[in-house]
Amino acid sequence: MNYFINPNRMTLWLSTMGAALMTRVSRLGKAGMFLGQTLFYCLTPQVQAERVLRQTWFIGWKSLLVIGMTGTFAGMVVALQGYPALRRMGSEALLGPGVALSLIRELGPVLTALMVTGRAGSAIAAEIGIMRTSEQIDALELMGLNPFRYVVVPNVLASLLALPVLTLAFDAIGILGGYLVGVRLLGLNGGTYFWEMSNYLEMKDVLGGIYKALTFGLLIAWVCCYKGYYSRFGAEGVSAATTQAVVNASVLILVCDYFVTSVVF
Amino acid sequence: MIRVENLRKSFGNQEVLREVSLEVQPGEFMALIGSSGGGKSLLLKLVVGLLKPDRGRIWVAGRDVAALSRRELESLRSRIGFVFQGGALFDSMTVYDNVAFPLREKTSLGEKDIYRKVMRELELVGLRDAARKYPAQLSGGMLKRVALARALVRDPEIVLFDEPTTGLDPVVSRAVLDLFGSVHRQLKLTGILVSHEIPRIFEIVQKVVMLHEGRIIAAEPPARLCASSNPVIRQFVNGTTAAQSARVEELV
Numbered sequence: 261m262n263y264f265i266n267p268n269r270m271t272l273w274l275s276t277m278g279a280a281l282m283t284r285v286s287r288l289g290k291a292g293m294f295l296g297q298t299l300f301y302c303l304t305p306q307v308q309a310e311r312v313l314r315q316t317w318f319i320g321w322k323s324l325l326v327i328g329m330t331g332t333f334a335g336m337v338v339a340l341q342g343y344p345a346l347r348r349m350g351s352e353a354l355l356g357p358g359v360a361l362s363l364i365r366e367l368g369p370v371l372t373a374l375m376v377t378g379r380a381g382s383a384i385a386a387e388i389g390i391m392r393t394s395e396q397i398d399a400l401e402l403m404g405l406n407p408f409r410y411v412v413v414p415n416v417l418a419s420l421l422a423l424p425v426l427t428l429a430f431d432a433i434g435i436l437g438g439y440l441v442g443v444r445l446l447g448l449n450g451g452t453y454f455w456e457m458s459n460y461l462e463m464k465d466v467l468g469g470i471y472k473a474l475t476f477g478l479l480i481a482w483v484c485c486y487k488g489y490y491s492r493f494g495a496e497g498v499s500a501a502t503t504q505a506v507v508n509a510s511v512l513i514l515v516c517d518y519f520v521t522s523v524v525f
Numbered sequence: 526m527i528r529v530e531n532l533r534k535s536f537g538n539q540e541v542l543r544e545v546s547l548e549v550q551p552g553e554f555m556a557l558i559g560s561s562g563g564g565k566s567l568l569l570k571l572v573v574g575l576l577k578p579d580r581g582r583i584w585v586a587g588r589d590v591a592a593l594s595r596r597e598l599e600s601l602r603s604r605i606g607f608v609f610q611g612g613a614l615f616d617s618m619t620v621y622d623n624v625a626f627p628l629r630e631k632t633s634l635g636e637k638d639i640y641r642k643v644m645r646e647l648e649l650v651g652l653r654d655a656a657r658k659y660p661a662q663l664s665g666g667m668l669k670r671v672a673l674a675r676a677l678v679r680d681p682e683i684v685l686f687d688e689p690t691t692g693l694d695p696v697v698s699r700a701v702l703d704l705f706g707s708v709h710r711q712l713k714l715t716g717i718l719v720s721h722e723i724p725r726i727f728e729i730v731q732k733v734v735m736l737h738e739g740r741i742i743a744a745e746p747p748a749r750l751c752a753s754s755n756p757v758i759r760q761f762v763n764g765t766t767a768a769q770s771a772r773v774e775e776l777v
Contacts, residue, residue: 395613398575402607403627404599 294486298416301408311414312421319380319415320422324429326375331430334367335359335437343446356453357460359438360431364461364469365525368431369423370517373476376423377509381484384415385505388488389498397489412489416481423477424470431469468524475520476513483509526551526683526715527572532581534567541567543739545581549732551682554709554716556726556747558761559736565719566610568736569685572717573605574598586682603631606676606684606714610691612668614660614675620647621656624675631679646674650704666697670704677708684709686718698722702729723762727751735761 338359346352388411391397400407435457442448484505491501527549534542541564549555557565570576572583574590583590588601614623624643628634634642647653650670660668669689676684686705690698702722706729709716720726727733727747735743735750735758743750743758751762 394611394616395609396615398570399607399609399613399615401575402573402602402605404602404631 290490291482291486294489295482297408298412298482298485301406301413302416306409307417308409308414311410312417315414315418316421318383319376319418320426323376323379323422323426326379327372327426327430328433330371330375331363331368331433332437332440334371334430335363335434335439336441338362338367338434339438339441339446343442343448352448353452353456354460355438355442355448356435356455356457359442360435360457360461361465363431363434363438364465366517366521368427368434369469369472369476370513372423372427372430372473373480373513374510376419376426376477377480377484377506377513380419381480381509382502382506384481385484385488385491386498386502388412388485389491389501392489392491393493393498407489412481412485415485416478419477419481420474421477423473423480427469427473464525468521471524472517472520475516479512479516480509483512526553526586527717528584529568529572530582530584532568532571532583533579534564534571534576535579541739542571542578545736545739545741547734547741547744549715549717551715552713553732554706554714554718554730555732555734556730557717557719557734557736558721558723558726560761561721563736564739565736566687569607569687569717569719572685573602573607603679604682606679606681608669608672608676608684608686608689610688612660612672614668614671616660618659619656620652620658620660620663620671623660623671624678627675627679642678643674646678647671649677649708650674664697665693666701669693669701673704673708677712681714683715686716686720688719688721690720690722699725702726705729724751737761 339355342358342362343352343355346354346358388397391411397407397411400410439450439453443450443453487501487505487508488498491497527547529545529547532542532545533540545564545568547555557568559565567576571578572585572590574593577591585601586604588597590598590601593601614620615626618626621643624646625639628639628642644653644656647656650673652667652670652674655663655667655671660671663671672689689705690701693701702720702725705716705718708714709729718726718730724747727750731746733743733745733747733750734741737757742755743753745753750758753759753762
């Protein structure tokens with residue numbers, strides 16, 4: 261009770277809370293400004309095409325193996341879990357649409373984004389963080405070059421290009437994984453697996469998945485580039501920036517997933 | 526060529542620069558000395574507009590740096606070369622590509638002309654044979670020389686050196702400083718050299734400015750600075766106080 265009456269402690273508490281709130285708000289503002297600047301430079305001329313291609317190779321092509329592995333097992337486990345449940349209801353013929361819809365609408369975009377965050381997002385944050393701490397970003401600026409155009413924009417554009425393609429690859433591989441378990445292992449008819457899929461799957465499901473992939477692509481590049489760009493100095497600073505980039509991007513992907521789902525489906 | 530007037534810069538409650546004023550004439554090579562963390566590198570970053578001062582003004586080549594638009598600042602920076610403490614070379618590029626980078630990105634020169642210019646600069650710093658190597662394959666001294674070549678490749682009028690000999694052994698750091706001195710004499714550049722290499726730097730600069738507790742306490746030619754009676758300057762330049770020197774003489 262005393263705690264609330266004592267004016268000195270109350271003032272201290274209020275000022276501490278206020279300072280913490282202000283720090284959070286100013287960080288949010290800084291991140292928002294960073295995104296605004298990035299989008300501006302993405303949409304204005306002098307895009308570094310060669311760098312965009314190189315980063316697309318790095319984010320897209322080099323993630324393909326991990327996406328293939330994740331997709332295969334995600335599809336397999338959905339089929340393995342879904343088949344007994346559908347069988348109880350006498351609807352095992354709907355295994356194909358069940359696997360396809362859960363992958364295309366939800367698992368494909370989300371798992372792809374999480375995998376890309378872990379594999380490429382962390383590397384992007386670390387690379388930009390090292391560029392910051394070793395003054396390479398300052399060097400770019402002193403050469404009269406815009407670090408956003410050279411460092412941030414190629415990663416954002418590459419991520420926007422790579423994520424939808426990786427997501428579609430994840431979906432296709434996952435459906436084949438589901439086929440392996442559902443048809444080869446559990447004995448469902450192969451024709452039924454694919455035929456029923458075409459009856460239930462709509463274009464808006466595929467488009468919804470692509471919208472999600474685009475949103476997540478922007479989110480991953482934004483968070484990872486931002487954390488690297490404002491990395492603190494020293495190895496500890498870069499390490500903290502990398503960890504924060506992966507954690508923040510992963511959480512934001514799941515939060516955004518809910519909102520994007522509620523809008524596009 | 527460079528004029529700084531009543532410059533102030535703080536970070537939080539810590540005031541790093543307090544009313545700093547200095548002037549570097551065209552063609553003059555000036556050393557900036559002072560204790561570590563005293564704001565020397567900060568002053569260089571303010572001069573090139575990487576940071577904004579809290580108060581005061583900076584003129585470079587007659588332009589007020591704080592008042593320039595982004596485009597004007599880019600144009601001004603094309604006249605300035607900057608040698609960073611760690612070199613700040615792009616580690617994914619070879620030595621050749623690092624030096625060629627500013628020319629490829631900011632000029633319309635063809636590859637043949639770029640090759641000629643890059644090899645000329647690498648020749649100047651004695652690293653023609655290292656053109657195909659990556660920064661990770663170079664020694665500390667070689668890194669600084671590549672950084673100098675990159676800083677010089679666009680023929681700047683001003684070159685700023687931010688502690689370019691940090692981490693080098695005495696022999697290599699002497700060689701690097703001699704190289705800077707000879708480059709300055711050959712190209713008649715205006716330069717500011719931040720360094721702790723005392724008294725070696727006194728052989729290559731015309732003026733020494735000492736920064737102490739955020740203020741400039743001396744701006745004199747090296748010989749006059751060495752003869753200063755100010756105890757802070759004496760201690761910094763000789764590494765001992767007057768009393769310690771007297772005690773050493775007494776012991777000898």
